[in-house]
Amino acid sequence: MTFLYLGLRMFRRNLALNVIVILQIIVALLLTNLLVGQYNLASDTLRQTAGFDADATYYYMPDATMDTTGERIEAAAALLAQHEGEYLAEQAVQVFLESTEGKDPMTYAYGPETIAHLDATLGAGVWLDEAQTAAGRIPCVTVGPYRVGEVLTFTLTDGKPLALDENGEPIARPGVQLEFEVVGTLQDTAYILTMNGMSNDPRLDEILELSIYEEEGTPILLCRQADLAQYRQQVDFSFDPADNALMYFPEGRTAASEALVASLSEHTWVTPLSEARARTQEERSKTIQTLLPVILALLFIGLVALVCLTLLNTMRSLRTYALYYICGMRWGDHRKICLGYVVCLLLGAAVLIGPVMYLLGEMLSLGELIFGWNNLAFSAGIVALAALVPLVGPALLMRRETPLDYLNESW
Amino acid sequence: MIELKNVDKTYNPGRPNAVYALRRVSLHIEEGEMVGVIGPSGAGKSTLLHVLGCIDRFDSGSYLLDGREVSQLGDREYSRLRNREIGIVLQDFGLIEEFSVLENVMTPLFFTPGMRGKARRKRALETLNQVGIGNLASRSVTALSGGQKQRVAIARALVNHPRLLLADEPTGALDQKTSAEIMALLHALSEQGHTLVVITHDPAVAAVCDRLYYIQDGTLRDGSAADMARPVVASPAPAQEAPPAAE
Ligand SMILES: Nc1ncnc2c1ncn2[C@@H]1O[C@H](COP(=O)(O)OP(=O)(O)OP(=O)(O)O)[C@@H](O)[C@H]1O
Ligand SMILES: [Mg+2]
Numbered sequence: 001m002t003f004l005y006l007g008l009r010m011f012r013r014n015l016a017l018n019v020i021v022i023l024q025i026i027v028a029l030l031l032t033n034l035l036v037g038q039y040n041l042a043s044d045t046l047r048q049t050a051g052f053d054a055d056a057t058y059y060y061m062p063d064a065t066m067d068t069t070g071e072r073i074e075a076a077a078a079l080l081a082q083h084e085g086e087y088l089a090e091q092a093v094q095v096f097l098e099s100t101e102g103k104d105p106m107t108y109a110y111g112p113e114t115i116a117h118l119d120a121t122l123g124a125g126v127w128l129d130e131a132q133t134a135a136g137r138i139p140c141v142t143v144g145p146y147r148v149g150e151v152l153t154f155t156l157t158d159g160k161p162l163a164l165d166e167n168g169e170p171i172a173r174p175g176v177q178l179e180f181e182v183v184g185t186l187q188d189t190a191y192i193l194t195m196n197g198m199s200n201d202p203r204l205d206e207i208l209e210l211s212i213y214e215e216e217g218t219p220i221l222l223c224r225q226a227d228l229a230q231y232r233q234q235v236d237f238s239f240d241p242a243d244n245a246l247m248y249f250p251e252g253r254t255a256a257s258e259a260l261v262a263s264l265s266e267h268t269w270v271t272p273l274s275e276a277r278a279r280t281q282e283e284r285s286k287t288i289q290t291l292l293p294v295i296l297a298l299l300f301i302g303l304v305a306l307v308c309l310t311l312l313n314t315m316r317s318l319r320t321y322a323l324y325y326i327c328g329m330r331w332g333d334h335r336k337i338c339l340g341y342v343v344c345l346l347l348g349a350a351v352l353i354g355p356v357m358y359l360l361g362e363m364l365s366l367g368e369l370i371f372g373w374n375n376l377a378f379s380a381g382i383v384a385l386a387a388l389v390p391l392v393g394p395a396l397l398m399r400r401e402t403p404l405d406y407l408n409e410s411w
Numbered sequence: 412m413i414e415l416k417n418v419d420k421t422y423n424p425g426r427p428n429a430v431y432a433l434r435r436v437s438l439h440i441e442e443g444e445m446v447g448v449i450g451p452s453g454a455g456k457s458t459l460l461h462v463l464g465c466i467d468r469f470d471s472g473s474y475l476l477d478g479r480e481v482s483q484l485g486d487r488e489y490s491r492l493r494n495r496e497i498g499i500v501l502q503d504f505g506l507i508e509e510f511s512v513l514e515n516v517m518t519p520l521f522f523t524p525g526m527r528g529k530a531r532r533k534r535a536l537e538t539l540n541q542v543g544i545g546n547l548a549s550r551s552v553t554a555l556s557g558g559q560k561q562r563v564a565i566a567r568a569l570v571n572h573p574r575l576l577l578a579d580e581p582t583g584a585l586d587q588k589t590s591a592e593i594m595a596l597l598h599a600l601s602e603q604g605h606t607l608v609v610i611t612h613d614p615a616v617a618a619v620c621d622r623l624y625y626i627q628d629g630t631l632r633d634g635s636a637a638d639m640a641r642p643v644v645a646s647p648a649p650a651q652e653a654p655p656a657a658e
């Protein structure tokens with residue numbers, strides 16, 4: 001404690017310069033954080049889809065290839081109909097749930113293959129394949145303000161625009177009231193399988209999408225198509241072949257399956273999951289390759305500044321150290337004061353990083369997308385380690401110095 | 412209390428610029444005595460004080476402080492002596508300019524184990540009152556007069572209640588009137604039972620001391636008021652010459 005206090009003295013002596021170094025530390029911290037965050041996000045999509053048979057699973061997007069005539073979609077639909085039974089196609093079917101209070105959740109219903117293979121990023125509870133609920137309740141996994149075990153009541157509707165009666169008043173949609181039970185929750189920044197990709201060379205982050213809950217406060221609800229099937233009469237959410245879908249071949253990759261994919265490719269965009277994974281990996285390396293040099297350069301500059309400043313401060317403090325020595329400090333303990341000083345810098349950075357991150361988050365509406373606390377902790381570890389390097393300078397400087405050298409200089 | 416026997420101290424030993432600062436110095440100081448050390452400039456007075464104050468080590472000889480051989484002590488115990496047993500007033504005040512008066516006086520207490528913040532302040536304030544500048548506690552030391560600075564330095568030396576007080580030309584930088592005040596303060600401390608060693612050029616200061624030592628070219632002998640009349644600047648001492656035998 002004493003040495004922390006004496007370090008603080010050293011810190012205050014050069015306040016302006018020290019604040020600059022603190023800002024530098026923060027910038028380095030944020031950038032490291034950004035890099036780690038980007039890396040983790042990309043890794044998350046790869047991890048979630050690792051359970052799929054990447055070779056025999058395809059992602060096709062008739063939606064994205066629609067021409068003005070709709071001919072291509074029709075051709076694709078006809079082809080798929082011809083080969084029914086040879087493949088499984090599953091969509092992230094969007095269904096519409098109305099809430100009596102609060103925001104309506106964004107809801108996706110998945111098929112059994114998708115549920116079985118997807119390794120969702122659970123924060124708590126279990127995934128849909130292990131869900132057990134009381135009879136009459138539909139299990140769901142959520143992103144939002146809900147807790148595991150919570151029972152939610154929503155009205156399932158067709159989601160079409162509200163019709164108006166002759167007085168111009170909206171006519172209530174037909175709907176079924178359903179009880180959902182939350183069996184699991186995802187992290188707020190989780191990737192959600194939405195299959196909304198619109199490009200002919202999609203990466204995984206187009207098939208999966210970052211949860212928007214953090215930003216917009218719209219909850220996300222994931223459930224099984226099978227649990228909703230019985231309500232299809234009342235509310236129409238049938239499988240539409242013109243929607244993007246993941247296509248599985250139960251027999252694996254065969255000559256027949258490849259032939260089907262080849263002919264389907266003539267009408268729509270088809271991407272093997274393996275390609276999407278490869279592109280994601282490539283993108284991940286590219287991010288690192290572009291960010292890492294910048295970050296290293298900044299870290300290096302910050303480190304040099306820190307080394308110089310610590311050295312400068314030590315040199316300016318030599319007489320003070322000598323006086324401490326006379327007052328009973330062991331000469332070697334100046335290192336502890338130096339350490340105290342660096343700790344003050346780090347504490348300063350720690351105190352300031354909160355507000356800075358908050359402001360950045362507000363300004364850029366990045367939310368936790370980039371500034372996850374776990375990433376930050378990791379980055380802080382790196383920066384703290386780097387901050388110990390400047391202690392070497394004074395240690396070297398002081399090796400040959402004795403307190404007597406500084407006692408007879410007046411100020 | 413203090414017993415020096417044949418203490419030698421050489422700066423830069425073995426090099427062309429070697430300086431024999433202390434040559435076979437022996438002295439004996441009783442508990443409660445007030446002893447003056449006089450001698451020309453460069454004679455080795457400050458060096459002697461540094462050795463006595465456990466600030467600097469010496470080459471050979473023996474230094475018994477309260478019966479303990481100081482040269483045998485390790486770093487930790489050596490520091491403890493400076494912190495608890497010895498108070499030192501330096502030639503140039505030796506205050507830390509960015510600290511306030513109170514903080515300067517508290518400095519030794521930072522290195523005293525078990526001293527907490529509150530107790531530190533209390534003790535420092537008491538000591539400031541003792542030297543008569545309790546009202547200046549929160550001032551910056553840069554804004555003080557020479558006499559006030561010297562009182563702060565004395566308070567810092569006293570704050571841990573050491574029994575031995577060493578002062579290097581405590582009036583050297585002060586005018587006559589302030590010098591007299593500071594001397595009165597030191598004398599009062601001596602009366603209270605502190606053991607004092609005072610280095611001085613000042614006859615008025617020497618006159619207050621119980622006993623004097625005279626040092627020239629690193630050689631110490633008993634001194635008298637008559638020695639004050641000697642020239643202040645030392646005759647240049649040939650550096651390479653071996654230490655002469657003690658007289
Ligand atoms: N750190 C040092 N390195 C080398 N020589 C030194 C050092 N300190 C003192 N000396 C030399 O040792 C001799 C004694 O110095 P000291 O400071 O003890 O003299 P002093 O009697 O206190 O003089 P003054 O009255 O001027 O303060 C001088 O010749 C001085 O130049
Ligand atoms: Mg001197």
